[in-house]
Amino acid sequence: MAVYALTGFSLVSLLSFGYLSWDWMKPSLVADVATDPMEKPLPPTFTRPPHIIFILTDDQGYHDIGYHGSDIQTPTLDRLAADGVKLENYYIQPICTPSRSQLITGRYQIHTGLQHSIIRPRQPNCLPLDQVTLPQKLQEAGYSTHMVGKWHLGFYKKECLPTRRGFDTFLGSLTGNVDYYTYDNCDGPGVCGYDLHEGEDVAWDQSGKYSTFLYAQRVSKILASHSPKEPIFIYVAFQAVHTPLQSPKEYIYRYRSMGNVARRKYAAMVTCMDEAVKNITWALKKYGYYDNSVIVFSTDNGGQTFSGGSNWPLRGRKGTYWEGGVRGIGFVHSPLIKRKRRTSWALVHITDWYPTLVSLARGNLSNVQGLDGYDVWPAISEGKESPRTEILHNIDPLYNHAKYGSLEDGFGIWNTAVQASIRVGEWKLLTGDPGYSDWIPPQTLTNFPGSWWNLERLTDGPRKSVWLFNITADPYERYDLSEQRPDVVRTLLMRLVHYNRTAIPVRYPAENPRAHPDFNGGAWGPWASEEDGEDWEGSREPLKSRNKKKKKCKICKLRSFFRKLNTRLMSNRI
Numbered sequence: 006m007a008v009y010a011l012t013g014f015s016l017v018s019l020l021s022f023g024y025l026s027w028d029w030m031k032p033s034l035v036a037d038v039a040t041d042p043m044e045k046p047l048p049p050t051f052t053r054p055p056h057i058i059f060i061l062t063d064d065q066g067y068h069d070i071g072y073h074g075s076d077i078q079t080p081t082l083d084r085l086a087a088d089g090v091k092l093e094n095y096y097i098q099p100i101c102t103p104s105r106s107q108l109i110t111g112r113y114q115i116h117t118g119l120q121h122s123i124i125r126p127r128q129p130n131c132l133p134l135d136q137v138t139l140p141q142k143l144q145e146a147g148y149s150t151h152m153v154g155k156w157h158l159g160f161y162k163k164e165c166l167p168t169r170r171g172f173d174t175f176l177g178s179l180t181g182n183v184d185y186y187t188y189d190n191c192d193g194p195g196v197c198g199y200d201l202h203e204g205e206d207v208a209w210d211q212s213g214k215y216s217t218f219l220y221a222q223r224v225s226k227i228l229a230s231h232s233p234k235e236p237i238f239i240y241v242a243f244q245a246v247h248t249p250l251q252s253p254k255e256y257i258y259r260y261r262s263m264g265n266v267a268r269r270k271y272a273a274m275v276t277c278m279d280e281a282v283k284n285i286t287w288a289l290k291k292y293g294y295y296d297n298s299v300i301v302f303s304t305d306n307g308g309q310t311f312s313g314g315s316n317w318p319l320r321g322r323k324g325t326y327w328e329g330g331v332r333g334i335g336f337v338h339s340p341l342i343k344r345k346r347r348t349s350w351a352l353v354h355i356t357d358w359y360p361t362l363v364s365l366a367r368g369n370l371s372n373v374q375g376l377d378g379y380d381v382w383p384a385i386s387e388g389k390e391s392p393r394t395e396i397l398h399n400i401d402p403l404y405n406h407a408k409y410g411s412l413e414d415g416f417g418i419w420n421t422a423v424q425a426s427i428r429v430g431e432w433k434l435l436t437g438d439p440g441y442s443d444w445i446p447p448q449t450l451t452n453f454p455g456s457w458w459n460l461e462r463l464t465d466g467p468r469k470s471v472w473l474f475n476i477t478a479d480p481y482e483r484y485d486l487s488e489q490r491p492d493v494v495r496t497l498l499m500r501l502v503h504y505n506r507t508a509i510p511v512r513y514p515a516e517n518p519r520a521h522p523d524f525n526g527g528a529w530g531p532w533a534s535e536e537d538g539e540d541w542e543g544s545r546e547p548l549k550s551r552n553k554k555k556k557k558c559k560i561c562k563l564r565s566f567f568r569k570l571n572t573r574l575m576s577n578r579i
Contacts (some may be wrong), residue, residue: 046386054236054366056298063247066308068315069275070334076273081283089338090385091348096396097306097355099330101157101181104305104355110136111378113397118512121403124159126180126192127516129533131159138169139359143238146368149173151227153220154242157181163531176203176223180529185216185251198522200529207528213257216244222282225288233293245278250311250410271313299339305358315447320482325440326398326426330481342386351384351391398426398502403511410470419498420531421470431477434497
């Protein structure tokens with residue numbers, strides 16, 4: 006049995022304050038809202054394809070929404086979820102690129118070659134060009150398609166850009182994180198560039214506008230210029246609430262009583278994003294789209310606890326395969342839902358949106374082979390059983406192998422040193438190094454970063470490389486059953502073996518100096534020609550700018566600080 010230890014305060018004190026007695030089924034947090042008996046029944050079928058608005062937030066923690074008991078104000082999201090269907094058994098990926106690639110393709114990342122890490126700005130890599138994307142299928146079904154926000158699926162060639170992958174229009178950033186006002190992004194000391202694009206051009210004129218507001222305004226403009234008689238798909242991938250932690254001052258003022266500065270700024274960003282969603286919903290109603298619309302809300306991965314996010318009471322954080330990294334906030338709001346105002350515990354994964362939305366659009370899926378997603382609309386709208394019974398969280402052969410994992414520990418069929426995770430029914434298996442494994446109560450966020458020593462920490466022993474949990478009975482992953490149930494471990498290892506046989510080689514090329522923004526007018530953007538292969542090697546060094554002062558890479562300093570803090574935490578494990 007695992008041993009639990011606390012620094013700063015005891016486990017008993019956590020229990021006495023009720024931190025560990027958070028009721029998963031507490032009505033005020035996730036339970037059904039009573040349906041109005043006078044409400045008129047909805048028509049059983051759509052008269053025409055619905056307008057689809059998919060909203061994706063970045064690094065929003067599982068705990069960081071009002072109806073999960075958060076101290077952060079999200080009145081719009083709470084109302085939309087309460088009047089729709091809350092997805093409380095909903096899974097995403099632990100980091101940015103994998104979630105976005107699986108949303109856009111309906112395939113696990115082992116089937117697109119993106120099973121390791123993210124696509125970095127200087128890599129000659131992007132979403133495989135042979136993949137037929139979600140917006141392309143919706144275009145085939147007669148939809149106008151638009152993207153606003155963060156792409157993060159590669160851009161080294163023009164063929165990789167959103168407007169070449171199925172979107173009629175695009176306003177947003179191509180890299181993983183930018184300044185919310187200046188849109189600068191540094192990928193290392195001195196490797197900085199501007200990253201806001203309108204279509205395939207650099208949007209220099211938009212600098213200075215807060216991205217959350219800018220993106221919501223663009224959605225309203227799209228709706229105002231389009232006819233509600235024609236179906237439309239808008240993918241709104243907010244930059245919020247990813248670092249850097251920036252928000253208009255009036256939102257920060259609302260949380261002035263929060264002692265943790267990072268949490269205060271983060272909370273302001275979440276509330277600001279909530280108001281942006283309110284403006285988008287208002288625009289849907291104003292311009293005549295709402296009555297025939299489907300709004301899907303999803304996070305892209307778990308919250309980054311170093312940056313103010315909270316996944317409590319789940320274990321782990323962004324970048325890990327613990328529930329805190331892969332269980333997402335999700336809900337669907339639509340007047341077209343047959344059984345709304347309820348909570349669904351149907352198993353849903355981010356790959357499911359591809360077939361679900363294409364089916365809603367009356368598109369053709371017969372010519373799309375190898376999808377890993379399922380059409381879950383009947384489960385969402387009518388409360389039927391989900392067709393999904395398992396989820397491959399990932400198999401990453403390149404991630405640092407666990408020191409004590411072995412083929413022997415995997416019954417001779419699986420090397421447990423390899424980072425992998427799978428959910429089958431109520432069981433979840435993890436092998437290798439799943440990532441940072443602590444539980445961090447929101448109350449420990451005060452006086453960052455000193456109080457990060459006040460967190461609950463687990464010691465599994467020095468030779469651990471396999472974990473098994475009954476997620477239905479133990480959603481917080483506190484009781485490892487791998488030694489008690491070797492039969493289940495073996496069964497799930499066989500499923501990993503099955504999936505691994507279908508995996509394609511990892512696409513993770515070396516960074517190329519030709520991608521430096523100094524070669525591209527000071528902005529991030531496509532740099533390789535059609536003739537350049539992914540192994541193309543440039544030989545030039547970035548040009549020095551004579552007219553510009555060298556930009557300070559604030560993001561790089563933050564990354565360095567977090568790496569050092571993480572090393573310190575890991576070295577002090579009990």
